[in-house]
Amino acid sequence: MDDPSAFRRQVRMSSVQTAGLAKHEIEMALAYELEPVSGIPAAEAEVQYIVIADEDPSVCVYDVAVRRGGAGKVSTGKRTIKILSAVGVAILCAIIVDAAFTLRELSSLKKELVARRHLDEKVKSIVRAEKAARDEAQRIRISRKNAADAQEKAAKLRLAWHGILSQIASSCGGNAVVTEVSSKAPFSARMKATAVSPQAAADVMANLSAGANDKKWRVVPGSTVAGADDETAVFECEVAYD
Numbered sequence: 001m002d003d004p005s006a007f008r009r010q011v012r013m014s015s016v017q018t019a020g021l022a023k024h025e026i027e028m029a030l031a032y033e034l035e036p037v038s039g040i041p042a043a044e045a046e047v048q049y050i051v052i053a054d055e056d057p058s059v060c061v062y063d064v065a066v067r068r069g070g071a072g073k074v075s076t077g078k079r080t081i082k083i084l085s086a087v088g089v090a091i092l093c094a095i096i097v098d099a100a101f102t103l104r105e106l107s108s109l110k111k112e113l114v115a116r117r118h119l120d121e122k123v124k125s126i127v128r129a130e131k132a133a134r135d136e137a138q139r140i141r142i143s144r145k146n147a148a149d150a151q152e153k154a155a156k157l158r159l160a161w162h163g164i165l166s167q168i169a170s171s172c173g174g175n176a177v178v179t180e181v182s183s184k185a186p187f188s189a190r191m192k193a194t195a196v197s198p199q200a201a202a203d204v205m206a207n208l209s210a211g212a213n214d215k216k217w218r219v220v221p222g223s224t225v226a227g228a229d230d231e232t233a234v235f236e237c238e239v240a241y242d
Contacts, residue, residue, distance in 0.1 A: 001048050001050070001065045003065065003067055005067060006065040006066060006067040007034065007038040007039075007040065007065070007066050007067065008064070008065050009015065009034055009037065009038070009064055009066075010031055010052070010061060010062065010063055010064070011033050011034065011049075011061070011062045011064050012054075012059050012060070012061050012062075013029070013030075013033070013060050013062070014058065014059065014060075014093075014097070015057065015058050015059060015060050015098065016058075016093065016096055016097050017029070017093040017096075017097070018060050018093075019096075021089065025085070026049070026062075026091055027047040027048075027049065027098075028042065028082060028085065028086045028089070029086060029089060029090070030047050030049055030062060030064050030066070031045040031047050031066060031086075032086050032090075034064060034066050038066055039166060040066055040067070040068050040143075041134070042082075042083075042086065043082055043083060044069055045066050045067070045068065045069060045070050046066065046067050046068070046069035047064065047065070047066045048064075048065050048066075049062040049063060049064045049065070050062070050063040057154070058215055067109075080210075118209075152189075156216075157187070157241075160187060160215075160216070160217070160241050163215040163217070164189075164212060164215060164217045164239055164241070167208060167212050167217070168191065168208060168214060168239075169212040170207075170211065171204050171207040171211060172193065172204055173204075173209040174196075175196055175200040175203060175204055175234075176193045176194060176195040176196070176200060176201065176204045177193060177194050178191060178192070178205070179192050179193055179194055179234075180192040180195045187240065187241035188238065188239065188240040188241065189238070189239050190222075190236065190238050191236065191237055191238075191239065192236050193234070193235060193236075194232055194233070194234050194235075195232065195233045195234075196231070196232060197231060197232065197233060198224065198226050198230075198233040200233070201224050201233040201234075201235040202224070205219070205221050205224075206235060209221075209236070212239060215242065216241060216242050217239050217241055217242070218239070218240050218241075218242055219237055219238070219239050220237060220238040220239075220240070221235075221237050222235065222236030222237050222238065223235065223236055224236075
């Protein structure tokens with residue numbers, strides 16, 4: 001460290017790279033780090049270093065002094081072993097760093113997968129709730145339509161008898177008198193009337209059929225019998241609501 005001819009430089013290395021290395025292994029790694037700038041082959045270098053404290057715990061800082069050593073005395077086999085050792089150390093450090101990175105990425109992916117599954121369950125729950133709401137809305141719409149149709153039908157049925165009785169009254173006028181109305185089924189009736197003449201009976205039936213058809217009633221003519229004096233006629237018909 002006191003040799004003024006030695007090449008001096010501070011070197012920063014990752015703590016992961018140097019963790020667990022012996023002193024001579026760190027010296028070899030530093031020799032290879034400085035070889036490009038010092039011009040001293042790592043196999044011929046003599047290295048000494050001092051560790052410098054740094055605020056970043058992930059980094060190791062070294063004050064390094066390197067000088068050329070007895071290169072001629074180092075056998076080729078030993079030089080090769082040193083080179084291979086340094087390469088092996090570098091490869092081991094790379095494997096350690098890659099493994100740490102892979103484990104960190106795997107842990108992150110597992111967390112993301114759990115989060116995605118949770119979100120998928122929420123989405124599925126929302127979709128199920130939306131479908132249930134749509135089905136319920138459709139059921140309510142159908143129920144309301146059926147209720148409205150039933151109310152409309154009930155209103156029509158309430159007015160049905162009023163319509164046909166009004167039509168009978170207007171058709172008879174002063175030409176016929178209803179003498180009997182009977183019913184054996186809902187919204188159907190048999191009517192018997194006496195007209196002032198056979199022609200008047202025919203006219204009443206014609207007017208009743210035309211007017212009842214407009215009110216959704218169907219008229220089925222029955223028998224017509226002339227009176228003994230041929231001045232009156234008794235006729236019958238059936239009316240039914242379609």
